[in-house]
Amino acid sequence: MSDDPATQGPSSGVTPHLTIPGRGGEAAIAFYSRAFGAKELHRHMAEDGERLMHAHLLINGSSVMINDEFPEYSGEQNIEPRGVTLHLQVDDADExxxxxLLADAVPVMPMADQFWGDRYGKVRDPFGHCWSIGGPIKG
Known part of the structure; x- marks a missing residue:
């Protein structure tokens, strides 16, 4: 198997697969690129040419899958993400x-030094998904 992530499938282990409300998938790819340095590995549009059927992103070395909602397959419409936080363990949490925040994420828990030894905070992306960001305390 190739070491090039662009030719590989999802990383081993658990890979989050985010359903983006409505038809926000392409905007989500742009947001995750700006906010978290996501690299787009694959993008497939639905037969209607308007909805994102599947995208494979690489964020901080890990696979993240995204798609627009498809009520005809899930039976759900106007979904609202809840109950899950995606964690990014990074070298510089403040950066x-x-x-x-510059990419329009909304703070949920302010970035601060935590008792377990990390700089840590939480944001909500424009699509309703919660992300925690943690890294070593500098200094």
Whole structure:
């Protein structure tokens, strides 16, 4: 198997697969690229040419899959993400935090030094998904 992530499938282990409300998948790819440095590996549009059927992103070395919602397959419409936080363990939490806020993420828990030894905070992306950002305390 190739070492090039662009030719590989999802990383081993658990790979999050995010359903983006409505037809926000392409906007989500742009947001994750700006906020978290996502690299787009694959994108497949639905037969209607308007909805994102599947995209494979690489964020901080890990695979993340996304798609627009498809009520005809899931029976659900106007989905609302809840109950899950995606965690990014990074080298410089403040840098990643600032980049996420510049890309229009909304702070949920302020970035601060935590008792377990990380700089840590949480943001919500424009699509309703919660992301925590943590890294070593500098200094």
């Amino acid at each position: 990643w935090w600032a980049r996420a």
